[in-house]
Amino acid sequence: MIINRSNIVAALRRARGLIGLFLGAIFLAACAVHPKPSLYEQLGGREGVALIVDHLIERIGADDKIFHFYAETKISRFREHLQGQLCAVSDGPCHYAGDSMEQVHAGMMIQEADFNHLVELLIGAMEDAGTPVPAQNRLLARLAPMRGQILHR
Ligand code: HEM
Known part of the structure; x- marks a missing residue:
């Protein structure tokens, strides 16, 4: 694949999406472990x-x-x-x-x-x-x- 500016930008966008998903999963897991106190x-x-x-x-x-x-x-x-x-x-x-x-x-x-x-x-x-x-x-x-x-x- 030719490495050019638009490929790098697309890769960074995908990485950002994955990081978002990853952080979301960590947040949900933390909520499950520590549910809001009654x-x-x-x-x-x-x-x-x-x-x-x-x-x-x-x-x-x-x-x-x-x-x-x-x-x-x-x-x-x-x-x-x-x-x-x-x-x-x-x-x-x-x-x-x-x-x-x-x-x-x-x-x-x-x-x-x-x-x-x-x-x-x-x-x-x-x-x-x-x-x-x-x-x-x-x-x-x-x-x-x-x-x-x-x-x-
Ligand atoms: C949100 C406000 C209030 C709540 C949640 C509340 C709750 C209660 C509860 C749970 C009891 C015990 C019931 C039982 O033994 O079966 C009670 C008894 C009593 N409450 Fe209240 N109360 C409130 C406001 C008031 C106010 C404003 C007064 C008077 C100024 C008052 C005077 C009394 C008295 C004198 C008793 C004892 C009755 C007895 O000798 O058996 N309460 N209350």
Whole structure:
């Protein structure tokens, strides 16, 4: 074959295509070995979720605006069920065993401001637990649709 400029250019183009395919294959293989972590994993799994719930309980206990709602609450049950719920909504290996959000919060007369305040305490608890901000936002987005089931109507 005569080696001229257009042959070299064509060979380089073919090589570029092959390199592209090769890099694409490496990328896919890396994704298969390290699939995108679930939200549960991003929250730190079982220990991460337990830490968030414990910090939330601490913050609720020290909060004048919210504590009165929980004055009669059995904390061990609340801890267990909130852990199960956060695990389940973040695609963890759990299933929520508590009562429905409507049943639990019925009659508490929870207002918009109370709900927003609890969300602030939860954000504080996630900060305390060292939860990465993107994971915090993903968890809040999954809890947001429960608002209508919790607020007093
Ligand atoms: C996204 C927001 C919320 C979520 C995901 C949530 C979730 C839960 C869960 C899982 C439980 C345990 C249920 C059970 O034991 O069967 C619970 C209980 C409780 N929640 Fe909420 N909650 C939210 C907002 C609120 C707000 C805004 C208040 C009040 C200001 C509140 C007050 C309570 C109280 C007092 C209990 C304990 C009830 C009892 O003593 O049995 N919650 N919540």
